[in-house]
Amino acid sequence: MRAPFQFVTASLTAATVLGLALAQGNQPVIGLITKTETNPFFVKMKEGAQKQASALGAKLMTAAGKTDGDNASQVTAIENMVAAGAKTILITPSEPKAIIPAIQKAQAQGVQVIALDSPTDPQSAVNALFATDNFKAGVLIGQYAKAAGFSGNKVAKIAMLDLSPGPLVGIARHNGFLAGFGIKGITAKTATLATAPQVVCAQDTYGDQAKGQTAMENCLQKNPDINLVYTINEPAAFGAYQALKTAGREKDVMIVSVDGGCAGVRGVQSGQIAATSQQYPLKMAALGVVAGVNYAKSGKKASGYTDTGVTLITNKAVQGVSSKDAKFGLANCWGQ
Known part of the structure; x- marks a missing residue:
């Protein structure tokens, strides 16, 4: 299994420089952080996000916890994505309370944070939530x-x-x-x-x-x-x-x-x-990427809860x- 996130050095790596360059150009940079990278649900969510990002001309960065409940890796991922120029971060939070300080730090730097599938506690800690009821x-x-x-x-x-x-x-x-x-x-x-x-x-x-x-x-x-x-x-x-x-x-x-x-x-x-x-993780991911691209182009952030359906x-x-x-x-x- 690869490391939960690639951008882990304190200095500016080549990948970080690339992210910054993209952020300064016309290509929106969007991060996706899932609970794990092995659960089929999150594998499919990542595929959906990448497909939508490619269709809209956005750059997608991805990361995941080592296991469900691994808050530390998700915190590190947020920090590194912000440093790499991501202006929207999509996250399925493993720890709904413990992740909030990292989310707030990112938001203070102008980053839109959207929860997918799992809400934070409180839900209002993120800009928007796209999830199953x-x-x-x-x-x-x-x-x-x-x-x-x-x-x-x-x-x-x-x-x-x-x-x-x-x-x-x-x-x-x-x-x-x-x-x-x-x-x-x-x-x-x-x-x-x-x-x-x-x-x-x-x-x-x-x-x-x-x-x-x-x-x-x-x-x-x-x-x-x-x-x-x-x-x-x-x-x-x-x-x-x-x-x-x-x-x-x-x-x-x-x-x-x-x-x-x-x-x-x-x-x-x-x-x-x-x-x-x-439930429909491809829809959650696609909506998140669209919201990220819209924010990059218009400055308007997503808000509230969107029910992505259940059958x-x-x-x-x-x-x-x-x-x-x-x-x-x-x-x-x-x-x-």
Whole structure:
């Protein structure tokens, strides 16, 4: 794996000089900082940003944390991008509070900062946010799980395979799922991870497949009667499925997830994942780059929150929950 960011020396490297030259010319310089460079969601986001930047004649710089939650690398990336002449930085913040001082320093130097996918805490710390309504994404899979398998007398025993402590996207999806499942008193404004009697295990996965498998193994040891699994994303879902398969439980446990990536939709087709909420990182990236180019040309910054949409994908539709099938999901995975 390459270093999280290339421009790391204190002096002006050749790359930094190039960035400064571009910034002084007519080519807008835009930075993109993702949580990791291995998660398929962020890989596709980077591709979308590069495609849009090329189409609009902008220069794109990219960086990523070593792992989800790596705030230090994101701080370094912001600093180096500002030094290299970026006038707009797009970021999926790993730590919604800890990243704010670095964002404020960049903004003080005239840099527009836009969050993609994940908000800062508070959201107003950035100029704009282009993201899925993550609470709604959770609500959709919660509603689906309830209607598809637990609308009668069957008692749910739920494993929650979460993201990590802190990120608002993880809290929103987790709480949305429980609200959609019918747990009372949970809203989009609930600021901490909610729980319910039906939740018999909760583990962090950092959105990683191997960690998702370990988390599911731990949950099965704690309660082998688990019959419903919520996962923060599809890599964690595939890890959970592998653990369930090893335990001989893959056919009688429902897994629901979020992302709607191409591999995830194929998981819906194969029956590994019952339903997933599809989001559109290519759209987030494209909107961010367009906003960066507009700022470079007009001086007008983007503002507010733009909902980039979410669609429930399943091949076993249920009454009362709007959804599309896997054919639609594959045609639109990642926002293609």
